[in-house]
Amino acid sequence: MSVGRGGLLVDRKTGRKWEFVTPRGEFRVIGKATDPQWRKPDWAYVEAGEPVPPPGDPSRMVSGELGAYVLNLGDGYLIHGTKREELLGRPASHGCVRVGAADLEKLYQTVPNGTKVFIFE
Numbered sequence: 183m184s185v186g187r188g189g190l191l192v193d194r195k196t197g198r199k200w201e202f203v204t205p206r207g208e209f210r211v212i213g214k215a216t217d218p219q220w221r222k223p224d225w226a227y228v229e230a231g232e233p234v235p236p237p238g239d240p241s242r243m244v245s246g247e248l249g250a251y252v253l254n255l256g257d258g259y260l261i262h263g264t265k266r267e268e269l270l271g272r273p274a275s276h277g278c279v280r281v282g283a284a285d286l287e288k289l290y291q292t293v294p295n296g297t298k299v300f301i302f303e
């Protein structure tokens with residue numbers, strides 16, 4: 183499993199700021215999906231030095247980035263897979279909880295919506 187890597191990103195053009203931490207506390211699984219698409223957020227474009235497209239632009243939708251399944255914890259935080267399983271066990275995400283493909287499939291199959299999730303140090 184990997185969690186938020188920490189750090190702050192500041193958009194020099196707008197002054198917007200993003201901090202890449204995984205929040206601690208009690209959450210619930212509020213939804214699950216298979217073959218999810220990632221809606222690329224503004225920070226991903228700023229981080230890459232690319233122009234930020236309008237919110238509904240189809241270029242924001244990215245397939246395969248989140249793995250085969252996703253469990254939604256709300257407020258933009260997910261439990262999802264990763265293309266970089268070699269980074270599991272280290273803080274490497276932008277805030278979501280990343281898990282390996284086999285563990286993600288097991289979670290998806292066995293964890294019902296409404297299940298409490300505790301994130302702590």
